[in-house]
């Protein structure tokens with residue numbers, strides 16, 4: 001793979017554009033860069049020059065000085081493929097995740113999560129890892145000064161976060177919590193980068209160079225969460241209390257996607273309830289138990305019904321537990337217990353499940369049971385004192401049976417926390433803190449074809 005040619009082609013294009021626009025202020029600066037390039041100053045020097053500029057201007061935007069001597073690494077796609085696009089380390093976690101997504105109909109049965117992950121890694125334009133910044137030369141174009149500065153300011157913010165705040169010590173105990181944490185991290189980085197380019201009189205938009213290929217919308221929605229909603233969260237904090245309130249959030253981080261979606265709930269300290277999943281009869285192993293959160297409920301519904309209905313139906317979330325049981329007698333059981341603030345919230349979710357079942361042309365097996373392909377799905381509700389809980393069970397090839405009495409719905413001590421935050425300290429460094437279900441993505445109106453900075 002000749003990675004050099006890719007950026008050269010992009011560079012040539014940019015030179016044309018830049019020369020034509022050399023009368024405007026930004027264009028003048030770019031023109032200067034373009035001339036330097038023509039004079040023989042190469043791609044690495046251009047990247048380095050821009051990075052130095054971002055480092056020296058950074059304090060004026062974020063109010064924190066970046067550490068000295070941050071290294072900028074220029075890598076190519078082949079390097080990314082070898083170092084960041086590898087599998088899940090052979091511990092079977094990827095298979096567990098894939099089974100969960102398929103049970104919930106988030107991705108089609110014939111889709112490989114490993115292939116999606118690989119494609120996603122190959123769309124990375126820039127990253128921060130182990131205190132250093134990486135740009136992928138196949139995508140990163142230093143002559144597109146506004147977009148390139150934005151990207152570098154974003155990545156530099158990740159370095160600043162690691163330098164000033166206890167981000168290395170943070171451990172998420174659920175998918176929901178890791179999404180909320182990532183939203184703070186990515187929201188701060190993107191908000192800072194936006195502010196940075198505002199100073200450059202930026203025009204909005206991503207330098208999308210469709211290389212990512214098609215990915216299931218649901219996966220992209222999950223990956224994009226920290227970006228799309230993290231910025232709104234951080235800008236809300238900034239509006240209320242400036243950078244001081246944003247900085248404080250690192251010491252009292254949001255721990256649910258509900259708090260990110262509704263920042264006022266974070267500021268009011270709205271918590272969630274611990275929920276237990278019903279245990280199956282007989283012997284079993286637990287392959288995964290996790291809290292998925294309001295946003296995951298939304299994505300689950302919106303995979304098959306309208307985003308508006310899905311957003312409305314997932315509101316009122318008050319906690320959940322998803323557990324994947326491997327039954328010794330054979331078969332899988334996916335049990336999802338979701339708690340709601342009110343009976344109305346619970347009913348709204350129930351109605352949306354029925355709409356979902358109609359949309360996927362499920363075969364009704366009774367009032368609240370359906371068959372869809374290999375799955376059998378049942379919904380039961382608990383409206384007893386203590387809360388409103390919906391139990392959604394998906395089983396393959398067997399009747400879901402459980403004993404409610406032995407396992408009360410409210411069991412605050414419940415849970416085998418899953419390790420969702422896997423910080424890879426191995427060399428070469430991987431992009432920071434990849435979580436086991438969701439990774440992070442990049443801005444873009446059509447995320448399935450955008451590039452990613454992580």
Ligand SMILES: [Zn+2]
Pocket residue numbers: 154155158185186189440453454
């Ligand atoms: Zn990032």
